[in-house]
Amino acid sequence: MKLDVYLKGEVIDLCIPTRKFAEKSDWYSWFNDQKVTRYxxxxxxxxxxxxxxxxxxGGEDRLILIISDxxxxxxxVSLSQIDLKKKEAELGIVINKQLVxxxxxxxxxxxxxxxxxxxxDSLGLERIYAGQHVGLSGWQQRLELLGYRLEGIRRRGFVKGREVADTIVIAAVYDDYQEIRKRRGEYWDSAKKMEKRIAHLPPKKFFEDLSLYLAKQGNAYYKRVFNL
Structure with missing residues (x-):
């Protein structure tokens, strides 16, 4: 079934899901694939x-769009927990690579x-935030190209079955979004330029530096505090 395009892109389009699509397509089955749901x-x-x-x-405080290649x-991809008073929302994305x-x-x-x-631009948000399993640090670094800064590491933020892991907390704010647009001319200026930027990302992630700092200086600091 064909969905209307809501946000047209260069390598993808974002389309409007319908009740029929939710009920009759294979959308549901993406979340039965253990590779897709790993994190x-x-x-x-x-x-x-x-x-x-x-x-x-299930809700009106979100924007859900289907990704087309x-x-x-x-x-x-979605914005959920949209709060127009606080001007913030939570980002989420799932792609089934096996379909591509x-x-x-x-x-x-x-x-x-x-x-x-x-x-x-259209919802007037000031902040869009997200959290990822630490196993997705490569994806987290690529999102930095869109202004999503690392804000912290949430200890034991991921619990699933017997797995307990930390999560990476990130967010993009409107000022950084504007700065990127000013420097590039467009937020997404071209696939070719973005591909080049990915290739030139620093080999050592900021996440690695922060993790090391928290493990050493952070633990030493709190050891002193807890012993007071």
């Missing part, structure tokens, strides 16, 4: 078309760029 809270129980429909109809529907013949790192990156730009 998500999903996957503890089987997903069904009915559960997917319930999710689709210009050929098929491959994932979903020629997967590119630019696909999730442009998806985030398009919905973030919409959030800042």
């Amino acid at each position: 998500l809270r999903h996957g503890k129980f089987p997903n069904t078309p009915k559960r997917q429909l319930d999710f689709f109809e 210009k050929n098929k529907y491959i994932g979903v 013949k020629n997967y590119s790192l630019l696909m999730p990156l442009e998806s985030v760029a398009r919905i973030s730009q919409h959030g800042f």
Whole structure:
């Protein structure tokens, strides 16, 4: 079934999901794939078309868009917990790489760029935040190209089954978004330029420096405090 394009992109389009799509498509099955849900809270129980429909109809404080690679529907990106008083929202994205013949790192990156730009410009947001499993530090670093700064590490923020892991807390604010647009001319200026930026990201992530600092200086500091 064909969905209307809401935000048109270069390597992807973001489309408007419908009740029929939630009920009749394979959207629900993406969350039954253990590779897709590896770093998500999903996957503890089987997903069904009915559960997917319930999710689709479940709230008005969010914007859910289906990611198209210009050929098929491959994932979903969203702004949830939208608070127009605080002017903030939470970013979420899931892509099923197995649905894409020629997967590119630019696909999730442009998806985030398009919905973030919409959030800042059309919804008037001041801050868009997210959290990722520490195993996604490479993805977290690529998001820095869109102004998503590392704000901290949440200890034991991910709990699923027997796994307990830290999560990375990130956010983009309107001032940084504006600064990037000023420097580049456009928030997403081209796939070619973004691909070049990815290749030139620092080999050592800021996340690694922060993790080391918290493990050494942070633990030493709190050891002194706890012994008072």
